[in-house]
Amino acid sequence: MSVKLSEITGLIEKVAPKNIAENWDNVGLQVGSSRQLIERIVLTLDVTADVVKEAVEKKADLIIAHHPFIFHGLKTLAADNEKGQLITMLIKNDIALYVAHTNLDKAENGLNDFLAQLLGLADRQTLEPSNPENFVKLVVYTPQEATDKIIDAFGKHGAGSIGDYDYCSYRSSGIGTFRPRPGANPYIGEIDAITSVDEDRIEAIVPRNSLKQLLIQLKNSHPYEEMAYDIIPLENGAFINQRGLGKIGWLKKPMRSVDFIDYVKKTLNLKALRAAGKMPATIQRVAVCSGAGADLIGLAKAKKADVLITGDLKYHDGQRAQENNFWVIDAGHFGTEKCVVDCFKQIIQAGLPENCPEILTAASSQDYISNY
Ligand SMILES: [Zn+2]
Known part of the structure; x- marks a missing residue:
């Protein structure tokens, strides 16, 4: 097939x-x-x-x-x-x-997460978050008989997805008013008369790049000639973003550094590896960056890693590790990406x-x- x-x-x-x-x-x-x-x-x-x-x-x-x-x-x-x-x-x-x-290096569940999992790291976080997803809060006002339809359109088109949940929305009820002007074709009410309607205010978080498509779908589902809505920018993206280079996490138990070398060689199936900088006595918090990640030495140290595992370590990267009192393992570009x-x-x-x-x-x- x-x-x-x-x-x-x-x-x-x-x-x-x-x-x-x-x-x-x-x-x-x-x-x-x-x-x-x-x-x-x-x-x-x-x-x-x-x-x-x-x-x-x-x-x-x-x-x-x-x-x-x-x-x-x-x-x-x-x-x-x-x-x-x-x-x-x-x-x-x-x-x-x-x-x-x-794109695979930086994906939340991409190559670096796979490598970190292979090395048995728990509580994995992205070492260098980047590309925060931009979110907005979309608020739509609808006559109550259309609420279910609107919530369905929200969920079907990517609004209200939070972690392992989707169709997350909130609604509150109130009274909406409007006056149809000559030329309008109102769903409820008469031309030139102010009309009050029991309405729901439905709100959900939406990735900004899905917004345009969602609005088109919502306008198709909404009974009013003019759908009233608000788009409110949010700062959530910077906090929930897990895209970016490298991962950092914890070994289940601390390991002596000498044993850790054997562990990395065995896990990544390497005949040899190189290391630079100051070897600590034990290792528990580990940063990884597949391929060439020596630029992340400073960040790995700032995030309190005991070691950074990467590839393509140059002589002066080793010097930088030494000067930072930090330990780097070079498991090879191929070794960290195969x-x-x-x-x-x-x-x-x-x-x-x-x-x-x-x-x-x-x-x-x-x-x-x-x-x-
Ligand atoms: Zn590569």
């Missing part, structure tokens, strides 16, 4: 909306069509020649990758260079390519029937860096 590509990418974008990706990034569908039917997916961190060959051999219809394959503007698709060759190979074999990068395939798998499988489509992990996706 096959599934439309847009259904699969829709599941990913529900967790990791494209609009939270960094401005310099390039995410989304890079090759293929969202209408394409997909029977077999290959998941990978990077798109390499080996991964494309593997996808062809395994007769996959879709590659889902973390790192963008098409990053900067392509000037040619000529097969004289590797990029052109691989794109040609994908197109000839009807293989689509989809990328979720910094779990992205399992993260993708979890997101896709949660929304689709079992084994439909078939999901494979690219065996040929390897670390570019070797430790000897």
Whole structure:
């Protein structure tokens, strides 16, 4: 059985909306069509020649990758260079390519949360919250017989979603007045006569980016010719936002730092890791940032982490850690991000029937860096 590509990418974008990706990034569908039917997916961190060959051999219809394959503007698709060759190979074999990068890094339940969970961190918070969702309070006044219809339209179109609850609204009752002017076609009342009506005031919190669509739907559901409503800006977004880079949380029990090194190696399946700065005696509060997160050393220390686990640590990042009296573990860019395939798998499988489509992990996706 096959599934439309847009259904699969829709599941990913529900967790990791494209609009939270960094401005310099390039995410989304890079090759293929969202209408394409997909029977077999290959998941990978990077798109390499080996991964494309593997996808062809395994007769996959879709590659889902973390790192963008098409990053900067392509000037040619000529097969004289590797990029052109691989794109040609994908197109000839009807293989689509989809990328979720910094949007997945920053998603509340994205890669960093997956990594933090893998390391057994509880009470996870975002290390560097960003992209606060903008909320407004929408208040709509309606004759009481239409209240249920309006509340239903609120809930159906994303208003009143708070954590694990939706359809959250509040209503109060009062009397509304109005005078229809000549030319009006009132639902209740006469032209030029002031009319009083028992009305409900219905209010709910709405993400600002859903507001326009919601207002269109509400106007369709509302019996009045002119729907009276208020839009009130809210500050909630800055407080409930859990999008952003990195996560910070707690190990169930404190661990000796020397044991923690073994624990990280074992959990992330690493032959070796590097560390810099001052090693504390024990570790319990742990910050993680997949990929290259040395910029978060200061923030991890300020949030009282005992260690930051990241990748791509440079010599002077180590110096900064030392000067800050803080411990950083470099588990490698690949080491902290290879779990992205399992993260993708979890997101896709949660929304689709079992084994439909078939999901494979690219065996040929390897670390570019070797430790000897
Ligand atoms: Zn990366």
